[in-house]
Amino acid sequence: MEVVTPGQVIQSGEGFLRGHGTYVAHGKLIASVAGVVQRVNKLVSVVPLKSTYSGQVGDVVVGRVTEVGQKRWQIDVGSTQGAVLMLSSVNLPGGVQRRRTYEDQLNMRTLYAEGDLVSAEIHSFWADGAMSIHTRSRKYGKLTFGVLVQVPAVLMRRMKEHFHRIDEVGVDMLLASNGYVWLSPTPPEGERGEEEGGGDKEGEGEEATETAPWGGYKGAVDAGPEVRARMARVQQSIRVLAAQWLEVSPEAIRDVYEESEEKEVEVAAMLEDAVRSEVTTRACQRRDAQARSKPDV
Amino acid sequence: ESGKSHSRRQTRMSKVEYVDLTGLRVDGRRPHELRKVAVKMNVLSRASGSAMFEQGNTKIVASVFGPHQCTNRSKEIHDRALINCEVVMAPFGGAGDRRKRAKGDRQVGEVASMLRQTFESLLFCNLFPRAQIDITVEVLQADGPFRAQAINAVTLALIDAGLPIQDFLVACGVGYIDGYTLMDLNGLEDSARGPEVVLAYMPNTNKLTTAHLEPKLPLEALGPAMEMALEGSRELYKLLQVAVLEHCSQLATARGQISL
Numbered sequence: 001m002e003v004v005t006p007g008q009v010i011q012s013g014e015g016f017l018r019g020h021g022t023y024v025a026h027g028k029l030i031a032s033v034a035g036v037v038q039r040v041n042k043l044v045s046v047v048p049l050k051s052t053y054s055g056q057v058g059d060v061v062v063g064r065v066t067e068v069g070q071k072r073w074q075i076d077v078g079s080t081q082g083a084v085l086m087l088s089s090v091n092l093p094g095g096v097q098r099r100r101t102y103e104d105q106l107n108m109r110t111l112y113a114e115g116d117l118v119s120a121e122i123h124s125f126w127a128d129g130a131m132s133i134h135t136r137s138r139k140y141g142k143l144t145f146g147v148l149v150q151v152p153a154v155l156m157r158r159m160k161e162h163f164h165r166i167d168e169v170g171v172d173m174l175l176a177s178n179g180y181v182w183l184s185p186t187p188p189e190g191e192r193g194e195e196e197g198g199g200d201k202e203g204e205g206e207e208a209t210e211t212a213p214w215g216g217y218k219g220a221v222d223a224g225p226e227v228r229a230r231m232a233r234v235q236q237s238i239r240v241l242a243a244q245w246l247e248v249s250p251e252a253i254r255d256v257y258e259e260s261e262e263k264e265v266e267v268a269a270m271l272e273d274a275v276r277s278e279v280t281t282r283a284c285q286r287r288d289a290q291a292r293s294k295p296d297v
Numbered sequence: 298e299s300g301k302s303h304s305r306r307q308t309r310m311s312k313v314e315y316v317d318l319t320g321l322r323v324d325g326r327r328p329h330e331l332r333k334v335a336v337k338m339n340v341l342s343r344a345s346g347s348a349m350f351e352q353g354n355t356k357i358v359a360s361v362f363g364p365h366q367c368t369n370r371s372k373e374i375h376d377r378a379l380i381n382c383e384v385v386m387a388p389f390g391g392a393g394d395r396r397k398r399a400k401g402d403r404q405v406g407e408v409a410s411m412l413r414q415t416f417e418s419l420l421f422c423n424l425f426p427r428a429q430i431d432i433t434v435e436v437l438q439a440d441g442p443f444r445a446q447a448i449n450a451v452t453l454a455l456i457d458a459g460l461p462i463q464d465f466l467v468a469c470g471v472g473y474i475d476g477y478t479l480m481d482l483n484g485l486e487d488s489a490r491g492p493e494v495v496l497a498y499m500p501n502t503n504k505l506t507t508a509h510l511e512p513k514l515p516l517e518a519l520g521p522a523m524e525m526a527l528e529g530s531r532e533l534y535k536l537l538q539v540a541v542l543e544h545c546s547q548l549a550t551a552r553g554q555i556s557l
Contacts, residue, residue, distance in 0.1 A: 001554065003545050005538050006456060007464030007501030021461065023421070030501070032421060032461035034541050036554050048459030049548040050339075050346065052364055066366075080364040080378075080428040128375070128426045155552075243342075245551035291553040 002037040004046055010037060012044050019045025053079045053153035053178040055131055059122045060162040062143065062180035063133075065112050071105055073112055075120070077178045078153065081130040085112075085120060089134035091141075117143040119174060119182065119213060139163065141213030143174075145221050146184030149235050151242040153179035157249060163214050164250045169230050169257065174214055175250065181238055183231055184214075185223045229267070233257055236270040237279075243271060244280050246287060255282040315474045315486055323485050324353075331469075331481045331529055336540035338457045346458020350450035353483055354440035359450035361458040364428035378425035382413035382432045384447065386439070408444055409434075412451060415497055415507050421461040430460070440484040444509065445470040445495045449533065456541055464499040465537060466506060469529030471495075471522045473514055478522050480529045494519070496526040500534040 004010060010022065010029045018024055021033040022045060031037075033048035055061060055077075063075035063083055073085040087100050090111060112118055119140045120133040135141050156177055164173045165186060174182040223231075237256035241248050260270055260279040269275050316322055326332070332353030341347040344360040351357075367373035384405050416432065432454070434447045445468035452466045472482040474491040482493060492514040497507035514522065 001549070003542055003549065005465070005541050005545075006462050007499065009501075023461075023463070025502070030463075032463065033459050034456045034545050035459070036545075036549055049545055049552075050457065051459040052345065076366065078365075080366075080425050082366045130427075245548055247552065287553040 003035070004031040004037055005034045006032055010044060010046070015042060017043040019043045021046030021048060050152060050154055053077065055079065055122045055177060056158075057122050057124060059158075059177035060119065060140075060174070061122060061131075061133060061178045062117060062119050062148070062174065062176040062182055063178070065114050065116045065118060068108050068112070068114060071100070071108075073108070073118075075118060075133065077131070077133075078150075078180070079131065079178065081128070083120075083122075083131040083133045084126070085118070085133050085135070089123065089132070089136060091136060091138075112142060117148060117182070119143055119176065119216075135213075139214050142216045143182050143184070143213070144216045145223075146172075146182055147231060147235055149181045149183065149238045151179045151181065151238060151248050153177065155179065155242060155245070155248045157247055159249070166234075166250075166254065166257075169234065170227055171231055171234050172214060173234070173250065173253070175248065179248075181248070183234055185221055185227045185231065187221055232267050233260065233270075236260075236267050240270055240276050240279060241283065244276055244283075246280060246283055252283045252286060255286060256280055258282075313485070313489070315479070315489060316477045322479065324483055328477055328479050329525060329528070331532055332483065334533065334536050336453060336537065338453055338540070338544045344454075344458075346454045346456070346460065348450055348453030348457055350446055350453060352446050352449075352481065354438055355443055355446050356436075356438040357443060357446050357450040358435045358437060359447070359454035360433050360435075361430065361451075361454045361460065362433070363430035363458075364425040364460070365430075367427060367429040373427045373429070376426050377422040378420070378428045378430050380413050380417050380420065380422070380430050380432065382409045382416070382434070384409040384412070384434045384436070386436045389437075408447060411444070411507065411509070412447060415448065415466065416451060416455070418506065419462045419464070419466055419499075420455070421463070424461060441482045441487040442470055442493055442495070444468070445481075445497075448497050448507075449537065453537065453541070457544070464501045464504075465534055466497055466499055467530045467534045467537060468495055468497040468507070469526045469533060471526040471529065473518050473522055478518065478525050480525050494522045494526055496523060496530060498527060498530040498534075500531060 008031050010031055012029045016029060022029055023032050031046045033046050035046045035048040038045050038047050061077045063077035065073050066076045067074035071087040074082040075085055077083045120135045122131050123134045124132045156179055162175050170186045172184050172186050234257060237253050238248055240256055241252055246252060256279050259282050265275055265279055335351040337349040340349045341360050345362050347360040349358045364378050367379060372379055386405055432451055436443050448466060448468035455462055470482060471494045472479045472486055472491050474489050492512050495509040496505060498505055
């Protein structure tokens with residue numbers, strides 16, 4: 001593994017392709033960031049250890065509404081520019097498919113107002129690099145009852161499924177690619193129904209208003225002290241992983257959660273320097289096993 | 298009569314010897330020696346990138362926030378990032394003199410403006426259209442002039458943030474007192490109010506981006522002073538590069554990208 005610093009010349013053969021984190025000067029390939037060199041066939045790039053989130057089409061993101069504009073919302077997802085959510089990219093209440101009218105424009109705030117937290121998927125990119133996101137699925141929408149934990153986006157890996165449920169703990173997790181993790185208590189059996197894409201078990205018919213997105217419940221969810229204590233432990237597990245610069249994956253979160261319970265560590269003490277390494281031994285083992293199984297580049 | 302000369306000797310002021318007979322400076326260094334350097338990266342968890350740079354007793358923390366959405370729509374530039382730079386002197390920092398610094402102190406503002414211009418050309422701003430990058434430099438302790446140290450701290454913070462730059466930017470200051478060219482002035486030497494040359498240098502590209510001289514210096518002393526500043530910058534680059542490589546290896550190991 002090659003680690004390079006800015007200004008350093010990268011060894012490259014003839015006919016290389018310049019990737020991210022590099023630039024060409026005087027016919028030589030030079031690193032512009034400090035990081036690990038990645039070579040894929042002829043493409044040479046340098047991956048920096050830290051960077052601002054830059055998404056890819058299909059990523060699930062969580063963001064906060066900063067502006068309600070003309071037929072669009074601006075959402076802060078922690079990227080170089082705010083993400084744009086067009087009015088045409090949301091599902092209207094009632095699940096109705098129709099052309100957006102002027103009234104819809106005036107009523108935008110009833111859907112999402114400034115300060116609301118929203119889950120969405122990246123649809124495309126504008127010419128200047130800004131993201132265009134959409135909530136055109138029942139899984140996405142306003143997040144209402146839960147906790148947000150922010151970790152550096154580089155610690156999140158691309159995964160097939162961003163929505164996870166830990167049954168034993170009773171917590172639903174949304175691991176967004178931009179490093180925003182949304183935790184909410186698992187709703188009781190009757191109110192679920194959005195994951196399979198099927199209808200609500202209560203049989204509300206085609207009324208999509210009754211089905212809330214993952215983490216955004218319309219009714220009140222009874223979260224007593226036990227549930228809250230468990231959610232606090234999940235939160236701390238995520239923060240500990242970020243503090244130790246480990247990948248924040250559902251398996252790693254579970255590892256830290258279980259280990260902290262086994263070692264009877266108090267939730268409030270989990271982030272202390274001495275304690276952090278104690279509760280991440282299993283997660284570190286998992287990381288080492290993964291690194292060993294990966295073929296050497 | 299002997300009484301008169303005796304009293305004359307008593308009223309004469311003692312002079313500080315900036316370089317004594319054995320060639321040592323007030324803190325025991327030789328004229329071409331740097332003070333001890335310490336580097337810590339990623340010191341602020343909430344910033345995109347940060348670094349603490351210490352040179353002798355001078356301690357500076359630089360932090361970078363961004364690139365992010367421009368806070369002021371009217372100021373955003375359609376094809377590149379806007380760079381903001383702020384220099385803050387901690388009230389306990391004491392740059393030697395105990396003067397009360399008014400808000401918007403011109404000297405501090407001038408350093409901020411110099412930093413902004415310097416790093417605007419170093420960063421690849423065109424990769425972040427309509428974005429904003431905020432750089433904050435906090436001078437916790439100033440034992441002597443801090444212009445060069447601020448540049449070094451900002452370079453490290455930008456590297457920690459993963460922002461693309463052409464090369465390291467290292468700076469070193471050189472003073473000229475009593476005919477001696479002295480590298481890396483400390484607070485006592487700075488109080489002699491002699492001239493100081495600061496050069497900001499890109500070590501791999503071998504280019505100078507900034508040269509600053511204040512106040513005046515005899516022309517024949519300029520060449521040797523600049524040579525010494527370049528020598529100091531190259532020396533500093535070695536130290537900074539080692540610190541960055543160590544920090545990167547640490548993070549990469551934690552992530553499992555490198556197996557040691």
